[in-house]
Amino acid sequence: MQRREFLKKAIKFFFSVLFISSSAVAGLFLYPSKIRKKQVRFFEVMKEEELPRRGVKKVVFQIPRGDHLINTRVFFVNNGGSLFVLSPVCTHLGCLVNWHRQKGEFICPCHGGRYSIEGKVLGGPPPRPLTRLPFKVEKGKVYVGLKV
Ligand code: FES
Numbered sequence: 001m002q003r004r005e006f007l008k009k010a011i012k013f014f015f016s017v018l019f020i021s022s023s024a025v026a027g028l029f030l031y032p033s034k035i036r037k038k039q040v041r042f043f044e045v046m047k048e049e050e051l052p053r054r055g056v057k058k059v060v061f062q063i064p065r066g067d068h069l070i071n072t073r074v075f076f077v078n079n080g081g082s083l084f085v086l087s088p089v090c091t092h093l094g095c096l097v098n099w100h101r102q103k104g105e106f107i108c109p110c111h112g113g114r115y116s117i118e119g120k121v122l123g124g125p126p127p128r129p130l131t132r133l134p135f136k137v138e139k140g141k142v143y144v145g146l147k148v
Pocket of ligand 1 (some may be wrong): 019090091092094095108109110111112113124125126
């Protein structure tokens with residue numbers, strides 16, 4: 001390959017890369033919702049006096065999905081004065097766990113995953129603990145933060 005030919009190809013390659021990368025950047029500005037990460041949004045779920053004084057309380061509420069509302073749920077846990085919120089989504093394949101009061105465990109109906117009241121894995125295939133969700137209490141109302 002002669003030097004002139006090589007330079008032509010190098011310049012073509014350079015402008016091709018420049019075109020592709022600038023198109024990608026333009027796409028980010030034109031279609032931000034397609035690539036925007038989900039942000040935490042707080043949803044009112046109950047009154048402060050309804051918080052569990054001990055044990056586990058399942059709370060069902062609605063969140064927007066597209067142009068309609070869907071039911072979702074979380075678990076408020078008060079374990080010895082430590083209050084936190086657990087996601088019901090099993091960390092194995094995403095089934096919804098249930099609280100089994102007699103056993104004192106969260107149990108996943110899909111493959112038998114078991115979690116402690118703290119959300120730690122006790123058995124089965126789940127690779128990680130249940131996710132703790134942010135929550136806050138403001139003016140007597142309780143809010144849970146979800147990524148939507
Ligand atoms: S999805 Fe829960 S154990 Fe498999």
